[in-house]
Amino acid sequence: MDDSDLAKFIRTDIAKMASYAPAPYLPDLEEKYACQKDEILKLDQGENIYGPVPGLGEALSRNGNNFNLYPDPEYKRLRSAIGKYVGVDREYVMVGSGSDELLDLILRLILGEGDEVVYCPPTYGMGAMLIGLNKGRIIAAPRNDDFSLNVRSLKDHISGRTKAILICSPNNPTGKTAAREEIEAVLSIGKLVIIDEAYFEFCDKTSIALLHKHKNLIILRTFSKWAGLAGLRLGYAVMDPYFIDEIFKIKLPFNVNAAAEIGGLVALDNLAFAKAAVQKITSERERIYGIVNDVPGFTAYPSEANFLFIRTEHDLSALKSHLENNRIFPRYYEEQNAIRLTIGKPDQNNKVIACLRSLKRPGGSR
Ligand code: PMP
Numbered sequence: 001m002d003d004s005d006l007a008k009f010i011r012t013d014i015a016k017m018a019s020y021a022p023a024p025y026l027p028d029l030e031e032k033y034a035c036q037k038d039e040i041l042k043l044d045q046g047e048n049i050y051g052p053v054p055g056l057g058e059a060l061s062r063n064g065n066n067f068n069l070y071p072d073p074e075y076k077r078l079r080s081a082i083g084k085y086v087g088v089d090r091e092y093v094m095v096g097s098g099s100d101e102l103l104d105l106i107l108r109l110i111l112g113e114g115d116e117v118v119y120c121p122p123t124y125g126m127g128a129m130l131i132g133l134n135k136g137r138i139i140a141a142p143r144n145d146d147f148s149l150n151v152r153s154l155k156d157h158i159s160g161r162t163k164a165i166l167i168c169s170p171n172n173p174t175g176k177t178a179a180r181e182e183i184e185a186v187l188s189i190g191k192l193v194i195i196d197e198a199y200f201e202f203c204d205k206t207s208i209a210l211l212h213k214h215k216n217l218i219i220l221r222t223f224s225k226w227a228g229l230a231g232l233r234l235g236y237a238v239m240d241p242y243f244i245d246e247i248f249k250i251k252l253p254f255n256v257n258a259a260a261e262i263g264g265l266v267a268l269d270n271l272a273f274a275k276a277a278v279q280k281i282t283s284e285r286e287r288i289y290g291i292v293n294d295v296p297g298f299t300a301y302p303s304e305a306n307f308l309f310i311r312t313e314h315d316l317s318a319l320k321s322h323l324e325n326n327r328i329f330p331r332y333y334e335e336q337n338a339i340r341l342t343i344g345k346p347d348q349n350n351k352v353i354a355c356l357r358s359l360k361r362p363g364g365s366r
Contacts, residue, residue: 013132020129023331033327041352043342044331046172046199046307048228050277050345053270056263063262071258078261081268082236086208086221091241094248095256095264099198099222099235100126105247106218106237107134107164110192115163120149122336124172124196136163147174147301147309149182155189164192169207170199173333173340175303177205187214194218201226201278202285203304208238215240225306227267227274232260281306285343288353295356311338314359326355 007015023044030037072078079093086093096102107117107130117131118139131138139162141154154165165186169178178195187193187210195207197219211217218239224230234256237247267274289308292300297313312319316337323330328351330339341352 013135017132020125024329029327029329035327039327041328041344041348043307043344043348043352044329044340045230046225046305046342047230048225048277048281048306049342049348050228050280052228052232052263053267053273055270056266059262059266060259063258067258069258070254071256071261073253075256075261078256078264079236081265085268085271086238088208088211088238091244092211092238094237094239094244094251095261096235096237096251097255097257097260098224098233099196099220099237100130101233101255102220102235102237102247103127103166103194103196104130104134105251106194106243107131107136109243109246109250110163111136114161116159116161117164117166118154118157118162118191119166120154120168120171122147122171122174122333123168124198127166127168127196131166137161143171143174143176147171147176149178149186151182151185154186158189158191162191164194165189166194166196168196168198169205170197170203170303170305172196172198172305173307173331173338174301174309175199175305175307176301177203177304180207183207183210187217190216192216192218194220196220198222199225199305201274202282202306205304211238211240215242218243223264223267226278227264228277229260229263229267232263233257234260234264278306280345281343284346284349287346288341288343288349291353292356295353297359297361298356307340307342309333309336309338309340311336313337314361319359322359323355326351328352328355 026042029040075095078095079090082093083090111134113135116137116139118141119127120143121140128138139157141157144150167178197206200206220237222235289300292298292310299311301309330341332339
């Protein structure tokens with residue numbers, strides 16, 4: 001059998017799908033450039049440069065003897081601890097192997113073939129991919145030029161087939177949060193509204209308070225960014241207990257592994273460490289925002305996340321090779337001729353700025 005025979009076994013829409021292009025893997029970059037990991041500035045995935053809470057390794061080895069046992073299928077301790085952090089009862093919290101898994105589960109729960117989900121690009125690409133994968137139709141209601149939501153256009157895109165509206169706030173990759181009035185206007189449409197607050201801790205703006213008034217609201221959060229646990233894979237959704245019970249019907253019983261469960265509990269028990277890291281990142285974000293806007297050929301957008309979205313007048317591939325030569329790896333956005341730069345430590349950020357400054361303009365001047 002050759003590949004064309006094997007393709008017949010695959011769901012036709014998946015066979016036609018493009019693969020998701022993840023950022024490069026750090027050890028691959030070390031190998032490619034024959035250098036050590038601390039010589040590489042990997043600023044392309046919003047990872048927390050300050051790492052996880054220091055007690056994590058010790059907690060994992062202390063509990064390691066229990067890794068032969070399955071975790072609690074209801075994750076009662078973890079959901080209670082998250083509930084306390086968020087300010088809701090455990091019954092409102094569902095945990096997942098990263099918040100991406102929860103988005104997948106929610107879409108699987110609500111979408112039938114051809115049902116529509118409205119989303120607001122430019123935004124996080126995984127939403128569109130998961131809508132398609134769950135047989136939904138992706139309806140784009142593009143953001144305004146300053147990346148705020150265009151609520152009027154969003155309303156115009158609602159149809160009888162609309163099942164949900166997906167909003168990322170703060171938005172990845174642009175860093176813009178949605179205003180409270182905008183979110184209330186979207187909730188009043190009466191469809192399910194899923195708000196991805198992956199970067200909440202970097203702005204402190206949340207729609208959690210709207211949950212009790214609006215049962216059609218679902219909020220997604222993650223431990224990948226503020227808590228530095230991207231590698232353990234832990235996310236959560238906050239939603240009406242009715243939806244939680246429905247998700248319990250379809251999720252795999254042990255979707256969060258025991259190590260991630262411990263990681264979440266340790267992070268929540270030592271909030272001071274992550275809060276200090278978040279504080280350093282947000283103050284660096286503001287410092288770098290000011291400096292980038294003084295570098296000719298670059299425009300940074302105000303951001304409430306742990307990254308900056310920076311448009312450039314330079315040719316993107318020239319910028320890319322210049323940054324790569326200096327072992328700097330942001331995420332690239334060709335459509336906007338822009339990069340998304342995760343905020344690092346001050347000396348790392350200074351290196352990036354120096355590198356942007358040293359880029360020659362196509363005409364030759366700097
Ligand atoms: N939502 C947004 C907006 C993100 O940027 C990311 C990570 N890139 C995620 C969700 C995924 O989070 P997790 O690691 O919890 O799956």
